[in-house]
Structures are given as C-alpha cells and as structure tokens.
Amino acid sequence: MSFFKRLKDKLMGNPEEEKKDPRLAEQAEEEATTLPEPSPEDIEETVEVMEATLAEEPIAAPPIEEVAEAQPVKEAAEEETEPKEVEVEETEKKPSAWSITAKFKAGLAKTRDTFTSKVNDLVARYRKVDEDFFEELEDVLLQADVGFETVMELMDKLRFEVQRQNIKDTEGIQAIISEKLVEIYEQGEADSIELNIQPKGELTVILFVGVNGVGKTTTIGKLAHRLQKEGKTVMLAAGDTFRAGAIDQLQVWGDRVGCEVVKQSEGSDPAAVMFDAIQAAKKRNVDVLICDTAGRLQNKVNLMNELEKVHRVISREVPNAPHEVLLALDATTGQNALVQAQTFKEVTDVTGIVLTKLDGTAKGGIVLAIRNKLHIPVKFVGLGEKMDDLQPFDAERYVYGLFAEGLERELENSEDEA
Numbered sequence: 001m002s003f004f005k006r007l008k009d010k011l012m013g014n015p016e017e018e019k020k021d022p023r024l025a026e027q028a029e030e031e032a033t034t035l036p037e038p039s040p041e042d043i044e045e046t047v048e049v050m051e052a053t054l055a056e057e058p059i060a061a062p063p064i065e066e067v068a069e070a071q072p073v074k075e076a077a078e079e080e081t082e083p084k085e086v087e088v089e090e091t092e093k094k095p096s097a098w099s100i101t102a103k104f105k106a107g108l109a110k111t112r113d114t115f116t117s118k119v120n121d122l123v124a125r126y127r128k129v130d131e132d133f134f135e136e137l138e139d140v141l142l143q144a145d146v147g148f149e150t151v152m153e154l155m156d157k158l159r160f161e162v163q164r165q166n167i168k169d170t171e172g173i174q175a176i177i178s179e180k181l182v183e184i185y186e187q188g189e190a191d192s193i194e195l196n197i198q199p200k201g202e203l204t205v206i207l208f209v210g211v212n213g214v215g216k217t218t219t220i221g222k223l224a225h226r227l228q229k230e231g232k233t234v235m236l237a238a239g240d241t242f243r244a245g246a247i248d249q250l251q252v253w254g255d256r257v258g259c260e261v262v263k264q265s266e267g268s269d270p271a272a273v274m275f276d277a278i279q280a281a282k283k284r285n286v287d288v289l290i291c292d293t294a295g296r297l298q299n300k301v302n303l304m305n306e307l308e309k310v311h312r313v314i315s316r317e318v319p320n321a322p323h324e325v326l327l328a329l330d331a332t333t334g335q336n337a338l339v340q341a342q343t344f345k346e347v348t349d350v351t352g353i354v355l356t357k358l359d360g361t362a363k364g365g366i367v368l369a370i371r372n373k374l375h376i377p378v379k380f381v382g383l384g385e386k387m388d389d390l391q392p393f394d395a396e397r398y399v400y401g402l403f404a405e406g407l408e409r410e411l412e413n414s415e416d417e418a
Contacts, residue, residue, distance in 0.1 A: 100394075101400065103383050103389070103391055104383065104391070104397040104398060104400065105400065105401050105404045106359070106383065107359040107381070107382075107383025107384060107389070107391075107401065108358065108359070108364050108383075108398070108401030108402060108404075109359070110359065110362045110364075111358075111361065111363065111364030111365070111401075111402060112401065112402055112403075112404060112405075114143075114144070114362040115140065115144045115362070115365070115402060116402070116404075118140045118143075119137070119140060119174065119177075119403075122140060122170075123171075123173060128168060128169055129162050129168065129169065133170065134155055134158065137155075137158075138151055141154065141365065144362070144363055144364065144365035145334045145363035145364075145365045145366040145369060146365035147335075147365070147369025147370075147372060147373060149373060150365075150373075153372070154180055154184060157180045157183070158176065158177065161180065162176075174407060175407060177403070178399045178400070178402075178403050178407060181368060181395075181402075182395050182396055182399050185367075185368060185371050193352070193377055193379045193380075193392055193394075195323075195352075196323040196324050196351070197232075197287075197288070198323060200287075201285075203278070203282060203286065203288075203289060203318055203321075204287060204288045204289070204321075204323050204324075205288075205291065205318055205321040205322040205323055205324075206223075206322060206324045206326060207293065207310070207311075207314070207322040207324065208220055208292055208328060209293050209295070209307065209325060209326070209328070209344055209348060209350070210295050210327055210329065211295040211340055212243055212294075213295075213330070214295070214328045214330040214340075215328060215356035215382065216292065216295065216356075217240075217246065217250050217253060217292060218356070219328050219354050219356055219382065219390060220250065220253065221256060221257055222387060222389070222390040223354075223380070224253070224259050224288075224290055225257045225387050226388075226390060227287075227288050228257065233284075233285070233286045233287045233288070234257075234259050234286065234288045234289075234290060235259060235260050235262065235277065235284070235286045235288070235289050235290070236253070236254050236259050236261045236262070236289075236291075236292070237261075237263075237273055237274055237276075237277035237289060237290070238250045238251070238261055238262065238263035238264075238273060238292055239270040239273050239274055239291050239292045239310065240270070240292045240293055240295070241264065241265075241266055241268045241273065242267075242294040242296060243295070244266065246292070247263050247266060250263070250292055251263065257387075260280070260284075262276050262277035262280050270293060270294065270310055271312075271313045274291055274310055274313050275317065277291065278313075278314065291310070291322070293310060294306065303347055304348075307347055311348070324352060325349055325350050325351050325352075326350075326352050326353070326354050326379065326380075327344050327350045327353050327376070328353075328356055329341060329353055329354070329355050329356065329370070330357050331355050331356060331357050331360070331361045331363070331364060331366055331381075331382075332360050332363070334361070334363040335366070335369070337355075337366055337370065338366065338374075341353065341370055341376065342374065345374055351376075352377050352378070352379035352380075353378045354380045354381070354382070354390075355367060355370075355378055355380070355382065357382055358381045358383055359382065359384050359389075364401075364402065367381070367393070367398060377393075378393040379392065379393060380392055380393060381393050
C-alpha cells in the first residue's frame with residue numbers, strides 16, 4: 001500500500017483499518033469546540049449515520065407527561081429536536097478516525113505555524129531540489145528540535161529518494177519528507193504504544209516519573225479518566241511526598257475523576273505509601289494503580305535510591321510490577337526534555353514516554369529526537385488542557401499534524417491523478 005493510500009485510510013477512516021486499530025473507538029472531546037470545521041463530505045457522512053440510527057432506534061417521547069399534555073402543539077417539534085441532542089452525545093462517545101486525526105492537527109498548530117511556513121517558503125524559493133535546498137531544510141528541521149542525528153538520517157534518506165525517483169523540482173517534496181519521518185520513527189522497532197494492562201482480576205501497577213513542573217500529576221489524572229472510560233477501576237498513590245502541595249494536587253485530581261487516593265503526610269517515605277496503596281488496591285479489587293513519584297534531579301543519587309526502593313516494594317508485593325514506568329516530559333522545554341529522558345533512563349527502566357504540552361510548543365519535533373536517540377516509545381501526547389486531550393501517540397497522525405495543509409493538497413492531487 002502506498003504511503004498516500006495508507007495515510008488517507010488512517011486519517012479519514014477505513015472500516016478495515018478501524019478493525020485493526022481499537023484506539024479509533026475511544027472517546028473524544030466536544031468536536032465543535034476543539035476541532036476544525038468538517039468538510040462537506042464529513043457532514044454528509046454524519047447526516048447519513050444519524051438518519052440510519054434514528055430509523056433503527058426511535059426516540060421515546062419526553063418523560064414529563066404534564067408538559068406533553070399542556071403543550072400538544074409543540075410535541076412534534078420536541079421529538080424532532082431531541083434525537084439530535086442524543087445523537088451528538090453518541091458521536092462524542094465514538095469519534096471517527098477523522099476526529100482523532102483532527103486532534104493531532106489542532107494540537108500541533110503552533111509547531112506547524114512555525115515549521116510549515118518555513119518549509120513552504122523554502123519550497124517557494126527553491127523550485128529545484130538541490131544541495132542548497134537540503135542545507136536550508138536541515139536548518140528548518142533543527143529549529144523544530146527534530147534533533148541533529150534524526151535530521152542527518154532524514155537528509156540521507158531524502159537525497160537517496162530524490163536520486164532514485166529522479167526528482168527535479170520541489171513539488172510533492174513534503175509527502176516524501178513525511179513518509180521518511182514516519183519510517184525513521186518506526187524503523188526496526190516492534191514496541192507497542194499500548195499500555196501493559198494485566199488480565200481482568202489482576203492488579204496493574206503504573207509508575208509515573210518525571211521532574212517537577214512537567215505536568216506529571218495532571219497527566220496522571222487524565223490517564224485515570226481515560227482508563228475509567230474503558231471500564232477499569234483506578235486508584236492513585238501519592239508518592240511525591242517531597243514537593244509541597246503535590247499530595248493535595250493529586251487529591252484534587254482524584255476527586256475530579258472519582259478515584260480514591262492513598263496518601264500519607266508530607267515528608268513520608270514514598271515506598272511506605274506504595275505499600276499501603278498496593279494493599280488497599282488488592283483489598284478493593286482495583287484494576288489499575290497509578291503511582292506518582294518525586295521529581296528531584298538535583299541529586300541523582302538520591303533519586304536513584306528512592307526509585308530503587310519504590311521498585312523493590314512494588315515488585316515484592318506484585319510480581320513483575322511495575323508493569324509500566326512512564327516518563328512525563330514537557331514538550332515546551334525542547335532539547336532539555338531529551339536530557340531529562342536520558343537521566344531517568346539511567347536511573348530506572350522507562351517503558352514509555354508521555355509528552356505533555358505538545359500543543360503549547362513550536363518545537364514539536366522533539367518527539368522524533370527522543371524516539372530516535374533513546375529508543376523509548378512515546379505512548380501518549382498531551383494535545384490540550386481538557387480531560388480528553390491525552391491521546392495515544394500515532395506516528396502517521398503526528399507527521400500529518402506537522403504538514404497538514406501541504407499533505408491535504410498533495411492527497412487531493414494524488415486522487416485527481418488516480
């Protein structure tokens with residue numbers, strides 16, 4: 001399957017593709033407030049689905065009999081408008097492939113505004129693909145924090161592809177760049193972005209690590225909300241007993257999403273908190289326990305000792321746990337996030353990265369730098385401030401978010417040619 005065909009099937013929705021990818025059935029935001037306006041084709045498709053659903057499942061009359069009797073003239077109008085409200089709620093629960101794609105497009109707007117404008121300007125100035133074009137493209141990619149090693153690898157692949165296809169002008173170059181970026185991200189890696197959730201009846205322990213201020217506690221709350229929507233019971237452990245206010249902050253999120261929070265007083269031993277939390281989770285038959293930890297980097301030895309002790313207690317109480325060690329990184333810090341990732345990789349076995357605040361940075365290329373440098377999969381990205389804005393990472397949707405306008409034009413051109 002060609003890159004364009006594969007991209008279109010995933011972005012716009014393909015029945016066979018959706019069967020393979022269960023993430024396409026996950027809940028989404030209220031699209032009217034967070035997503036760009038749909039195309040006429042999208043609207044037509046939604047109307048067809050609504051009409052089919054209404055034909056199969058007629059909506060009951062309003063439950064308040066007094067209102068129906070007092071206003072018989074308005075009954076028909078109420079029956080017309082009410083199904084629309086119910087149907088909106090249903091579509092919010094089961095978004096289309098396009099709605100998820102649109103989240104990536106909206107979340108990467110800042111990076112795209114800076115990055116794409118420079119690429120477009122470059123394509124406009126260089127009608128021919130030559131060495132000067134490649135040198136300036138290198139600079140643009142580096143400014144987006146794609147990373148030196150990743151950029152050099154991409155340039156080699158682009159030069160080879162341009163020579164292989166005998167490409168002379170810059171028309172269609174964005175599609176080639178996109179395809180090669182996806183290849184670089186996915187090359188030789190079989191890592192799954194799915195969380196290592198244990199079978200029903202067994203406790204799954206997820207340990208969160210990361211420095212203070214990266215949005216770790218907020219991400220824990222959003223992940224708890226996401227897991228609850230999937231039908232799992234979740235408990236939180238307030239293991240960051242070092243930072244003032246960290247316990248209260250986690251409690252606020254616990255109250256917000258409806259999760260019990262196991263905590264002790266500030267300054268307590270984090271390992272003792274984890275022990276209490278595991279016992280409570282087992283007693284209440286909880287599915288997932290998410291554990292917060294302190295994020296001190298000033299003294300790596302203390303951090304290592306603390307995390308080793310926490311690991312030891314968790315693995316003693318739950319065999320093979322923690323099942324996930326997720327590192328929260330702030331995308332707005334650019335290359336500094338890469339340094340943090342390297343440090344935490346040295347002191348603990350990080351299984352995945354959650355990149356927060358991706359919607360707030362013009363340096364969204366850091367995703368590629370982290371993946372290519374450290375070979376740790378990015379499992380989730382934060383694409384906004386709302387509860388449902390934590391999304392599983394998808395390399396193709398991410399690259400589409402970087403080149404949205406240009407790729408849309410090239411997708412249209414490829415369809416016309418076909």
